[in-house]
Amino acid sequence: MITFNGISSDSKRVIVEHIPNRHTPARRFKPQSVAGKNGDVLLVDRSFPNVEQEYEVYLSAEAAGLPAIARGAAEWLCAPVDYAELTDDYDPTVYREAYLSQGFDIENALNKFGRCTISFSCKPQKYLLTGTSAVTVADGDTITNPTPFEARPLITVSGVGTLTINGYEIEMLESVSNFLINCETQEAADNSKIYCLDFPVLSGGANEIEADEGITSISIVPRWWTL
Secondary structure, X not given: OEEEOOEEOHHHOEEEOOOOOOOOOOOOEEEEEOOOOOOEEEEEOOOOOXXXXXXXXXXXXXXXXXXXXXXXXXXXXXXXXXXEEEEEOOOOOXXXXXXXXXXXXXXXXXXXXXXXXXXXXXXXXXXXXXXXXXXXXXXXXXEEEOOOOOEOOEEEEEEEEEEEEOOEEEEEEEEEEEEXXXXXXXXXXXXXXXXXXXXXOEOOEEEEEEEOOOEEXXXXXXXXXXX
């Protein structure tokens, strides 16, 4: 079973028939040839492209008829106007951000059932469900990234002063309460209330937390991810 945009495939009478193939992206490299030098010089931009994830499905339409079930499936899959959360039962520890990447042609059998392939374009990250809960931290604590990939957390801060995470400093210019800092989008609840040169990232392994006395509370949704 897959769940997309909070709605399960089973509820739409769309049944996944086979365990899907899994696709892993390769890091983007830009090879350049240099005269007189063996091999290519690699320029790395530290990012990954989207990947396609396909599911072969069966539309069970004995009761309602295939046209009605097909319309329901199309309404479900085409409703999001941006990336939406995608999970499946075959890898239940992670979720992906995805969108329907192409239309689907349904093989019709007497209007009673159909078969087709659903194709999603997914961001390269597989976000660990263990990284979706807020972790309360304080000055002197560490937060450990279980993967080798830099995570961009969602931080909630109260107080005033400087918060340092993994060497990245955020200065709260005035006292705030439950102030949100989104390191993924590089936005804060009010950018005029903070000063930072770079938004924090959580590297693989232990990440140190430092906070001035004026910082009264810190919680971090780490957003761990893998490929």
